[in-house]
Structure formats: C-alpha cells, structure tokens
Amino acid sequence: MLIKPITLSDCHQCGLIAEQANLTSWSSDKIENSLNAGVMGWAYWENNQILGFILLQVVSIESEILSIAVDQEMRQKGIAKKLIQHYIDSIEVGHKIFLEVRKTNMPAIKLYEKCGFKKIGERPNYYQSPTEDAILFQLEK
Numbered sequence: 001m002l003i004k005p006i007t008l009s010d011c012h013q014c015g016l017i018a019e020q021a022n023l024t025s026w027s028s029d030k031i032e033n034s035l036n037a038g039v040m041g042w043a044y045w046e047n048n049q050i051l052g053f054i055l056l057q058v059v060s061i062e063s064e065i066l067s068i069a070v071d072q073e074m075r076q077k078g079i080a081k082k083l084i085q086h087y088i089d090s091i092e093v094g095h096k097i098f099l100e101v102r103k104t105n106m107p108a109i110k111l112y113e114k115c116g117f118k119k120i121g122e123r124p125n126y127y128q129s130p131t132e133d134a135i136l137f138q139l140e141k
C-alpha cells in the first residue's frame with residue numbers, strides 16, 4: 001500500500017473511479033485542470049493500481065475536501081479512511097478541514113464521522129439532479 005500525490009498521468013485512472021462512483025463532475029479532464037490550478041490530490045495505490053483518491057483545495061490553514069472516491073470493488077476496506085488520515089497527519093494543529101456531502105450519502109457520512117468530522121450545518125437544496133440538501137462537516141486538528 002502506498003499513498004502518493006496524484007500526478008497528471010494518474011488523472012485517467014482517477015477519472016474512471018470517479019465515473020464509476022457517479023461523481024460525474026470529476027472527469028479525468030476536470031481532475032487534470034484542477035491539479036494544474038493548484039488543487040492537491042492523493043492516490044491510494046496497491047499492486048501498481050490506483051484504488052482510491054482524494055482531492056483537496058488548500059488555502060492557508062483551511063482545506064476543503066472536493067472529492068473522494070474508492071473503486072467499487074474495494075470499498076469498506078478502510079481505503080478512504082487511510083486517505084483522509086494521511087492528510088490529517090500532514091496538517092498542523094489548528095488547521096480546519098471542511099466538506100459538503102449529500103444528506104442521503106450514508107457511506108460518506110459514516111466515513112467522515114469515523115474520521116472525527118463534526119456536523120456544523122446544512123444547506124437546503126444545495127445539490128441538483130436530484131435536488132438534495134447538503135450537510136456541512138468540519139474537522140479541526
């Protein structure tokens with residue numbers, strides 16, 4: 001197991017995982033453009049294959065998780081938790097991480113709660129297709 005920064009040559013594989021996860025706004029081109037624009041990304045590797053990835057926007061001592069996804073066949077094996085923990089280990093005390101998640105996305109909500117995130121609010125009708133509320137989470141290291 002290895003967690004490494006996402007490089008431009010990894011974007012295709014990450015895009016496939018995002019597509020499989022129905023994260024339609026995270027095509028390989030969008031991931032590549034985001035990395036070029038300064039978004040930070042980490043990929044989880046096993047046997048020379050990417051099994052999951054996380055994308056974060058970092059501004060000073062605050063970050064936002066923009067996307068996280070794990071290969072469908074490899075879920076519930078701790079991969080997403082390891083990706084988030086890897087990032088938490090790298091930040092300084094006082095750094096805050098924020099994210100939004102669909103209210104019905106139970107696997108993701110469980111993941112964030114298990115990683116220590118606390119609910120700080122809701123945004124009604126934040127998502128489209130289908131329209132759904134967002135839950136806001138925050139973790140302060």
Ligand SMILES: CC(C)(COP(=O)(O)OP(=O)(O)OC[C@H]1O[C@@H](n2cnc3c(N)ncnc32)[C@H](O)[C@@H]1OP(=O)(O)O)[C@@H](O)C(=O)NCCC(=O)NCCS
Pocket residue numbers: 021023066067068069070071074075076077078079080081082101105106107108110111112114
């Ligand atoms: C959300 C997602 C990234 C979780 O990845 P994962 O590698 O399966 O998660 P982990 O195995 O690290 O699980 C972390 C914790 O969440 C819990 N969890 C994860 N999926 C769960 C599920 N389907 N039901 C209940 N609990 C779940 C795990 O039990 C684990 O708790 P534990 O520490 O007590 O064992 C994955 O389901 C996914 O790719 N979903 C599609 C994309 C998505 O919705 N991304 C988030 C929004 S951007």
